[in-house]
Amino acid sequence: MTLTDPLDLLDFDSLLSEEERQIRATVARFVTDHVRPHVADWFEEGTFPREIAPELGRLGVLGMHLDGYGCAGTSAVAYGLACLELEAGDSGLRSFVSVQGSLAMFSVWRYGSAEQKAEWLPRMAAGEAIGCFGLTEPDFGSDPANMRTRAVRDGGDWILDGTKMWITNGSIADVATVWAQTEDGIRGFLVPRDTPGFTTRTIKRKLSLRASITGELSLDGVRLPDSARLPLAEGLGAPLSCLGEARFGIVFGSTGAALDCLRTAIGYANSRIQFGKPIAAFQLTQEKLADMAVDLNTAALLALHLGRLKDAGRLKPHQISAGKLNNVRRALAIARECRTILGGSGITLDYSPLRHANNLESVLTYEGTSEIHTLVIGQTLTGHAAYR
Template identity: 65%
Template structure:
């Protein structure tokens, strides 16, 4: 078979490793993102989404919500398909990708994996279509990397549960119909399916963000929220529940970060060919070519790592430590690609007319959510040495 020409945006030929069906999934998500793209800079500048519920329904119509889950109206697609979708969504904006991944990999996954049949039937079909939005309440104002120290409490009162506490930095919180909330109980940490119209529940939106501005971020306030006994997730106790959900979301980040990096690299490559200084395009100068080459190398490495981990996940052989490695590397390198792309654009790089600084700002959040650099470093350190150094 004749070799294809060199592709600047795919220098090592990763597309040859994808099936036609996988490429079709990517193309369909990219098409939807292209339709949404003109609105994103304004959403970022305004610090709000115009119509988050309408956006969720558009994603639901394409089958993106919980797309890697089986049954209950979910698409049942592969992990690689989901990863490719995350790449396209984050090439649009990290905040938009966060809406989808929190819905599918955190809220829906928790119910799908640990919920009762009644809970699954009640929520998953509506969440898959975007008719119900979900959020995931784990992080607290004083407990981020150490969720075992959470102070949100659920106590028994007859046949009911009563929840009190606060959760912080919760994507989708103010627009959600259902929240999966993790709380301390006498039997350990348990998860609860909380309809957001329950008395005592509120979700004030967090304003004045400098990152993930095209996203709804909220605090969850639980003041004497009374739930029936059936609200608890029956099939898990302890941190295994929330941490397994986080691992699902981290997998999507491994892919998504490469979308932000690709968007910034493509922008810088195109700009370097068009911007003329001293009588020729800046792409003709050695220092610019070094930047472009370095970005291309790291982008290709990150994309190959994401695909490899996706194949392992589909084969059932992916380990949590490998997801930590992918998240640590790909977000860190994506952020560096975006920052380098900004330097190629010069002053234009700080303008919302171009996506690169928006991506860089967003990745500052992605770098620390779903596990900070320090936490993933220590996960890898423990796997490498057998010694836990978290305390």
């Protein structure tokens, strides 16, 4: 018996509904047809094709787990499976979808006014408008409570000043959800691209997430009406809840990157002949493949369990932290080990594992570093907040 796919080891698909399997297969076909033929060039050139956004909108993955406003309203598990297949293509692709749907769109959907939702969500779901999420700053990443961006009342308006850093989609976004300190605490604001005083800069010379646009947002005396404020967003809990949505997608997405690496390594090992036989026939290679397959399937089962908890309304933040910490670590280790099976060929863009490994270095850091998630779990276990 020879498995057709590494996730067949523990019969992962048998745990999915027919609809979930169809959604996964549909996204996988899209990635095969529209992403894999081009992603190595995107990575090498350091570009992300903005024109793919409407295609993703037609696919139905932008804000797919939200209800109304042109969003598909799927389950959390279905969204997770879409993230798995998107990141099997490239972390940059999943990052775009994640930021668009789970950060930018979710912030409007959960905390926005009826007018804000009607203005932005249908266009964002269709990929006609791109969003970004401005929380991280140059000096405050893991500690957003001390952000320096300020919003000050001026009559009926707000004046925003500050800088946001490492913002996915930042320099191509049509609207930014920007979080700022006010005299009443942290609040969120929708900043359209053409607002005077609002500028963006693309961050270049990246070694990771090269098929993704990362930007810096600058706000210099940006004047916004009060109607630009997200009326239901009060305090740091609002942006953190958005991050929880994005982290959930990473639990599945990182598993997809590992899956693509292992598929690639198995295919290569069966075709690469050394000492008169495929390197897949050597014990050391089989040990690597077996260990990675067990780790991959364990990660996939963890992701599915968390997805079922989310659909049941029982998923807690520390559980998302455990999922992201475990699955990204496992995925990064799998990507690196798969590269060793590919030998010298593995350092080229002809094969995906080292590209995935480079990307996963960023995934390990963004939406909460591995250190922060470790401390979240530690606090849950002991009751002590070590980072305070």
